[in-house]
Structure formats: structure tokens, C-alpha cells
Amino acid sequence: MDSPLDTALLLTFVVVADARSFTGAGRRLHLSQSAVSAQVVRLEEQIGRALLVRNTRRVALTEHGQTLLGYARAMLNLSEEARTRLGAGDAYGGKLRIGASEDFAGGWLPDAMRRFSAARRGLLLDLTVDIGDSLFRRHANGDFDLVIGSRCSSSNAGTTLWREPLAWTFARHEPLPEGDVPLACFPDPCPFREAAVKALALADMPYRIACESPSVMGIRAFARAGIAIAPVPRSVIDDELRELGVSEGLPELPDIEFVMMYDAEKPAAVEFAEAIFQEVDVRMGAGKRGLVAAKNA
Incomplete structure (x- = not known):
């Protein structure tokens, strides 16, 4: 290995390593799978x-x-830093304002933002974490260039990334509490809380808000301790929790959808939206995320 390493080949290698897929890397790099393989x-x-x-x-x-x-x-970061210092990175100047619910911000989104930012050194990424309904309203008011969050009610606004059931969860080995159903919820406004309260009211089941927390970790902690029952996406149920349902006397909950909205007039927002689509495809399998043909408002 006498000659210097080709940074273009290094970039392809890093993208393949992140995507764990030649096909996924090809989508991100706008190359065919065979071209990506040849570069590796x-x-x-x-x-x-x-x-x-x-x-x-x-x-x-x-x-x-x-x-x-x-x-x-490290080599790619140094290369981009040099380009930016010398003025070659001005094409990506400006700021991308991103809003995300904690479902995303506490998961894979930071890694996706890091990879996106690494190739666009002149672009600043600002992230705000909030409840989905609030994010969608603020996006409509122009506060964000791109938002991703969850909702229980159907709407033509935005693009659905995937759908999954909302589930009642409780401590795996604790006995169920007696009396009014104790709920662990996010503060209002919250689509999970709204769906849970509506389902209990329709079933004529008395309930009480036993715990409120602004974070997913807090909600799950109350459920794991056997203090309250938490309505959460089924995908967050871990080994310390169990799903409750009709057999325990609880009503069915609706499906929730994870949605993205973005400003189609801002190139950086469109590019990052495409990166999110690719990330979801890689993690869930292309064609399995329930993508709908909805225009972004």
C-alpha cells in the first residue's frame, strides 16, 4: 500500500459500513450496486x-x-474541513431546522444526522425535540424545514414512514393494579394519551393519570415499576415489559403512524428527507414501511 488512499473510495466504504448494504449505499451515493461493489x-x-x-x-x-x-x-472529516476553510464548502451553507419526537431523537436519528452533516460541512443542523402534534403545527407555521413524529389520526399532510400498533404495556412480573386504570402518559397534547383516554372512555372504564413524564424513558420506568400502564408503540416493548390487551380487560388501541413533513422548496430538506427514506428502508426493508403518496404541506 504505497499510494495514498482515494477519498472517494473511502467515502463509499464508510457509506457501505453505515448502511450494511451495497444497495442501500448505492441509493445514498446515487450509484449502482455494481459500481459500489467495484469501488470497495x-x-x-x-x-x-x-x-x-x-x-x-x-x-x-x-x-x-x-x-x-x-x-x-477522520480523513473524510479533515478533507471536508479543509474544503470548508478554503471556501469550497459554501454550497452547503445555511441552516436546516429539524423537529423530531423522542421516538426518533432517542434512536437512530442522531447517527443519520451525523452522516448527513459530515458530507455537508457548511450546513448547520438544528434539532428540536417535541411532541408529534406540536411539531406538525409548528412546521405548518414555518418553524421547521423538516419534522418527523407520530400521530394516531389519519391525515393527508406529510408522508407516512411506517405504521405499527399502539399497545398497553406494564411490568412483566408485577400483578395488575386494581381499581381505576392507572396511566403513565406524556403531558397534553399527546396522540398516545389521547388515543388511550378515548379507548377507555368508549369502553366505559374509569382511569386516572397516575404518572406524567415528558420522556419515553420516564414513561417506561413507571410501567416497569408496576406503578402504571403505559400506551406506547409496540416496538419499544422490551424484556422488562409485557403487552396487555383484551384478555386483561383493556380495549383495543389504534395503529399509530410515523410521519415526515418537509419543505420541498429547500434543497437541504429534500436531501435529508431522502436520507431518512433510505434509512427506514435499510432498517425495515424496502417496500415495508407503508409509504403513501402524499404531498408535503
């Missing part, structure tokens, strides 16, 4: 080591690949 092979030839283990479904890093990944990120 060229880098492996330069290094003289295998960097990736390929199979029919996923891509994994070898030990040498893990080592190179850290160096590759």
Missing part, C-alpha cells in the same frame, strides 16, 4: 486486506474493516 474492491486492493464480509442479505466489517473505518471517518 478497489479499496481492498489498495489496502491489501479484506474489509467486508458479504452474504446474500447483509454486509459486515472484518477486523481490518473496523480498524479502517475510524481512520476513514
Whole structure:
């Protein structure tokens, strides 16, 4: 390995490592799968080591690949910093105002923002965490360029990333509380709280708000302790929680949808929206996220 490493090949390698997929990397880089594979092979030839283990479904890093990944990120960051200092990064100047519910902000969104920002050093990313309904209203008022959050009611505004059931959850090994149904909820306005209260009211079941917390961690902590029952997306149920339902006397809850809205007139918002679509496709499988053809308001 006598010649300098090609930064274009390093970028392809980093994107493949993040996406764990040649197809997903190709979407992000606007290259065919074969072109991405060829660039990785060229880098492996330069290094003289295998960097990736390929199979029919996923891509994994070898030990040498893990080592190179850290160096590759540092080299790409230095390259972009130099371009920005010398004025070559002005095309990505400005700010992208992002609003997200905690479902996203506490999950994979920060990594997606980091990767997006790394290739656009002149662009500043601002993130605000709030309840979905509030985010959608504020986006309509012009406070954000892009928002992603959850809602229980259908609407033509925005694009649905995926849908999943809202579920009653409680401590896995604690007995159910007697009397009025104790709820652990976010403060109003909250679509989960609204759906839970509506379902209980229609079932003529008395309830009380036993715990309020502005964070998902707080809500789940109350449920894990056996203090209250929490209405949350089914995907957040872990080994310390169990799902409750009709067999425990609770009414059915509606599905929730995770939605994105963005300013189609702002190029950075459109690019980041595409990055979010690709991230969801990689994590959930292309075609499985229930994408609907809805225009962004």
C-alpha cells in the first residue's frame, strides 16, 4: 500500500459500513450496486486486506474493516474541513431546522444526522425535540424545514414512514393494579394519551393519570415499576415489559403512524428527507414501511 488512499473510495466504504448494504449505499451515493461493489474492491486492493464480509442479505466489517473505518471517518472529516476553510464548502451553507419526537431523537436519528452533516460541512443542523402534534403545527407555521413524529389520526399532510400498533404495556412480573386504570402518559397534547383516554372512555372504564413524564424513558420506568400502564408503540416493548390487551380487560388501541413533513422548496430538506427514506428502508426493508403518496404541506 504505497499510494495514498482515494477519498472517494473511502467515502463509499464508510457509506457501505453505515448502511450494511451495497444497495442501500448505492441509493445514498446515487450509484449502482455494481459500481459500489467495484469501488470497495478497489479499496481492498489498495489496502491489501479484506474489509467486508458479504452474504446474500447483509454486509459486515472484518477486523481490518473496523480498524479502517475510524481512520476513514477522520480523513473524510479533515478533507471536508479543509474544503470548508478554503471556501469550497459554501454550497452547503445555511441552516436546516429539524423537529423530531423522542421516538426518533432517542434512536437512530442522531447517527443519520451525523452522516448527513459530515458530507455537508457548511450546513448547520438544528434539532428540536417535541411532541408529534406540536411539531406538525409548528412546521405548518414555518418553524421547521423538516419534522418527523407520530400521530394516531389519519391525515393527508406529510408522508407516512411506517405504521405499527399502539399497545398497553406494564411490568412483566408485577400483578395488575386494581381499581381505576392507572396511566403513565406524556403531558397534553399527546396522540398516545389521547388515543388511550378515548379507548377507555368508549369502553366505559374509569382511569386516572397516575404518572406524567415528558420522556419515553420516564414513561417506561413507571410501567416497569408496576406503578402504571403505559400506551406506547409496540416496538419499544422490551424484556422488562409485557403487552396487555383484551384478555386483561383493556380495549383495543389504534395503529399509530410515523410521519415526515418537509419543505420541498429547500434543497437541504429534500436531501435529508431522502436520507431518512433510505434509512427506514435499510432498517425495515424496502417496500415495508407503508409509504403513501402524499404531498408535503
